[in-house]
Amino acid sequence: MLNTVNGKTKLHARELSAWYGRTPALKKVSVTIPANSIVGLIGPSGCGKSTFLRCLNRMNDLIRSFKLEGKITLDEKDIYAPDTDIVLIRRKVGMVFQQPNPFPMSVFDNVAFGVREHNRGVNGKKLENIVVNSLKQANLWDEVKDKLPQSGLSLSGGQQQRLCIARLLAVKPEVILLDEPCSALDPLSTGKIEELLLELKKSYTIVVVTHNLGQAFRISDYIGFFLLGQLVEFGPAAELAVKPKEKVTADYISGHFG
Amino acid sequence: MVCFAIVIYLFIKGIGAIDWAFLTQDPQPSLREELSGGILAPMVGTILLTAVGIIVAFPWALATATYLAEYAEDNFFFGALRLGIDVLAGVPTIVYAIFGLAIFSLPELAFFSSMVEGVAEGKAFGRSFLVSGITMAVMVLPFVIKSCEEAIKAVPQTFREAAFALGVSKWRTISRVILPAARPGIITGTILGIGRIAGDTAIVWLCLGGSMNLTGPQPWWYPQNWGATLQNAGSTLTTFIYYSSPAGEGNSPNKAFGAGLVLIIIILILNTLVDYIGSIGKLKEE
Ligand SMILES: Nc1ncnc2c1ncn2[C@@H]1O[C@H](COP(=O)(O)OP(=O)(O)O)[C@@H](O)[C@H]1O
Numbered sequence: 001m002l003n004t005v006n007g008k009t010k011l012h013a014r015e016l017s018a019w020y021g022r023t024p025a026l027k028k029v030s031v032t033i034p035a036n037s038i039v040g041l042i043g044p045s046g047c048g049k050s051t052f053l054r055c056l057n058r059m060n061d062l063i064r065s066f067k068l069e070g071k072i073t074l075d076e077k078d079i080y081a082p083d084t085d086i087v088l089i090r091r092k093v094g095m096v097f098q099q100p101n102p103f104p105m106s107v108f109d110n111v112a113f114g115v116r117e118h119n120r121g122v123n124g125k126k127l128e129n130i131v132v133n134s135l136k137q138a139n140l141w142d143e144v145k146d147k148l149p150q151s152g153l154s155l156s157g158g159q160q161q162r163l164c165i166a167r168l169l170a171v172k173p174e175v176i177l178l179d180e181p182c183s184a185l186d187p188l189s190t191g192k193i194e195e196l197l198l199e200l201k202k203s204y205t206i207v208v209v210t211h212n213l214g215q216a217f218r219i220s221d222y223i224g225f226f227l228l229g230q231l232v233e234f235g236p237a238a239e240l241a242v243k244p245k246e247k248v249t250a251d252y253i254s255g256h257f258g
Numbered sequence: 259m260v261c262f263a264i265v266i267y268l269f270i271k272g273i274g275a276i277d278w279a280f281l282t283q284d285p286q287p288s289l290r291e292e293l294s295g296g297i298l299a300p301m302v303g304t305i306l307l308t309a310v311g312i313i314v315a316f317p318w319a320l321a322t323a324t325y326l327a328e329y330a331e332d333n334f335f336f337g338a339l340r341l342g343i344d345v346l347a348g349v350p351t352i353v354y355a356i357f358g359l360a361i362f363s364l365p366e367l368a369f370f371s372s373m374v375e376g377v378a379e380g381k382a383f384g385r386s387f388l389v390s391g392i393t394m395a396v397m398v399l400p401f402v403i404k405s406c407e408e409a410i411k412a413v414p415q416t417f418r419e420a421a422f423a424l425g426v427s428k429w430r431t432i433s434r435v436i437l438p439a440a441r442p443g444i445i446t447g448t449i450l451g452i453g454r455i456a457g458d459t460a461i462v463w464l465c466l467g468g469s470m471n472l473t474g475p476q477p478w479w480y481p482q483n484w485g486a487t488l489q490n491a492g493s494t495l496t497t498f499i500y501y502s503s504p505a506g507e508g509n510s511p512n513k514a515f516g517a518g519l520v521l522i523i524i525i526l527i528l529n530t531l532v533d534y535i536g537s538i539g540k541l542k543e544e
Pocket residue numbers: 020024025043044045046047048049050051052063
């Protein structure tokens with residue numbers, strides 16, 4: 001279906017269909033997500049982007065009426081296999097949400113939280129180093145280095161979102177899923193997060209849902225276009241921008257660019 | 259308005275009775291008011307009973323509330339359980355008292371009180387701080403469960419998702435994120451439970467025995483006597499009011515008003531504590 005740059009597949013979905021109760025939300029979605037790339041997912045709202053993203057770390061398991069068919073593999077291992085450790089999957093595939101959601105704890109504790117949970121032995125200088133490095137990686141260190149004991153909720157929206165990214169980086173996931181991470185942020189904060197994602201793709205595989213087509217084309221290596229639960233088109237961002245294969249994709253993109 | 263008038267009236271009638279001796283002397287069995295002593299033992303009784311009650315009720319209620327809020331499914335069984343809790347909240351406390359007395363009079367449960375001597379087939383006394391404390395705990399359980407459950411459910415779903423997305427297990431998410439975030443609400447519920455225990459009469463009357471003073475080995479404040487004190491009887495401010503008021507069995511109306519005022523003050527302090535803790539929680543969220 002698609003030629004990847006270095007050939008290594010990180011995530012793969014095959015014939016994925018999903019329902020909330022009886023309402024279908026995804027229809028036979030198949031896609032290959034290459035390692036160390038940024039995949040942007042676009043499409044009108046309600047078309048299943050979030051549903052698809054939340055399948056990738058089994059976040060939809062929390063919704064009782066949710067049903068899934070098909071297969072998703074992470075490094076060739078089926079993440080919906082019966083013997084799967086869900087907690088371990090979520091450790092490898094982390095997620096950042098639309099609304100920044102720091103815990104009601106200090107900036108330091110927010111970043112340290114996951115580390116302490118996964119590795120009870122880490123503390124003191126070692127923990128401090130992890131926290132500082134994660135904040136630096138998330139381009140937040142300079143802004144919060146004097147505010148570590150303050151509540152994470154006292155930061156600005158853009159800072160909170162980067163705090164959420166730092167908190168995730170601290171537990172060293174392999175894949176980072178972001179669901180419209182900038183939709184609640186101003187353009188300046190949005191720019192900072194875009195820069196950050198471009199740096200992070202060196203070490204992580206990133207899947208980002210975005211409403212902002214400009215953003216999708218600025219940062220993505222690959223773009224997937226969802227419509228009514230189907231993945232209508234998926235390909236390298238450069239190709240989709242110039243000559244999409246499907247007419248609906250072209251209409252959607254041109255409609256948005258006027 | 260009426261409540262306010264009652265408090266004012268009680269204040270005027272009660273303030274005259276309160277002095278150092280009143281607060282530091284034990285009650286004496288006398289029909290002459292000037293010889294009837296103070297309220298030390300009932301005050302200690304109220305505090306002891308409330309402590310036993312809430313220490314038993316709190317972990318039980320918190321565990322139940324956590325289970326109901328985070329694990330229970332929407333099915334018939336839990337629907338019935340919830341209905342049961344609602345119904346229990348409306349049962350008069352005298353009913354709990356009768357059950358408490360009946361159950362703890364079983365000789366097998368004499369550990370909680372003491373054996374009645376001279377009865378051939380064996381019968382426990384069934385009245386003590388432990389017995390009434392446990393009965394109180396069961397009585398306040400529905401209220402404390404309800405408010406803890408509300409508090410836990412009010413924690414935003416986004417906190418749960420955030421922790422799960424970091425690969426933290428459900429139990430650790432609950433114990434490290436959800437319960438701390440729900441803390442102000444949990445504390446409020448607990449203090450409301452404390453107020454209910456401190457203000458109850460029926461359970462004290464039946465399950466704590468009819469003595470004004472602590473019947474355990476004296477002096478009760480020696481650590482080696484604490485355990486025995488809990489296995490023995492006593493009184494609280496509420497029963498003190500009954501025993502000393504002419505409307506009840508006594509002849510010391512001023513002391514009854516004084517004790518009433520002290521009880522109201524204790525409950526007011528608890529309410530202020532609720533507001534204070536609630537406001538800390540709000541400040542943090544902003
Ligand atoms: N928790 C849910 N329960 C029921 N239906 C849902 C739920 N979440 C999403 N849906 C429905 O699934 C469809 C896809 O939603 P979603 O994946 O959120 O779309 P998008 O992120 O592209 O806006 C929509 O029709 C939406 O109403």
